[in-house]
Amino acid sequence: xxxxxxxxxxxxxxxxxxxxxxxxxxxxxxxxxxxxxxxxxxxxxxxxxxxxxxxxxxxxxxxxxxxxxxxxxxxxxxxxxxxxxxxxxxxxxxxxxxxxxxxxxxxxxxxxxx
Numbered sequence: 001x002x003x004x005x006x007x008x009x010x011x012x013x014x015x016x017x018x019x020x021x022x023x024x025x026x027x028x029x030x031x032x033x034x035x036x037x038x039x040x041x042x043x044x045x046x047x048x049x050x051x052x053x054x055x056x057x058x059x060x061x062x063x064x065x066x067x068x069x070x071x072x073x074x075x076x077x078x079x080x081x082x083x084x085x086x087x088x089x090x091x092x093x094x095x096x097x098x099x100x101x102x103x104x105x106x107x108x109x110x111x112x113x114x
Contacts, residue, residue, distance in 0.1 A: 024064035027057035027092055029099045036109030044110050051103055058092050065089055 030050040034043040065085040072081050 024061055024068060024088075026088070027054060027061050027096075029095055030054055033099070033103050033106055034110075036106035036111075037113070039106070039110060041110075044107065047103060048107075051100060054099070055096060058096050061092055062089050 030047065032047075034047050036044070039047075065088060069078075069081050069085050072078060075081070
């Protein structure tokens with residue numbers, strides 16, 4: 001009985017801990033990257049501004065995750081929280097880098113048009 005109660009408390013603690021992490025919304029990448037062969041300058045500038053905002057959202061996401069982990073300082077789940085934070089932030093940064101690479105390729109194509 002004592003073991004099952006301890007297990008239940010541990011499971012509930014983890015569930016509530018993970019629910020708290022849902023407060024940091026994963027940043028959403030810009031919907032589309034303009035085609036550098038056909039896009040207007042206005043479309044390229046708009047996309048550039050969208051990527052700047054996206055970069056700021058990824059930074060804010062990382063700060064939010066840091067705040068969540070710091071709020072749980074000293075908890076039994078600290079290592080698990082840090083691991084989850086790292087995985088979430090890495091996923092966001094990897095997506096940002098991949099999308100930025102695609103956008104930069106289109107910028108080079110756009111600039112080559114002269």
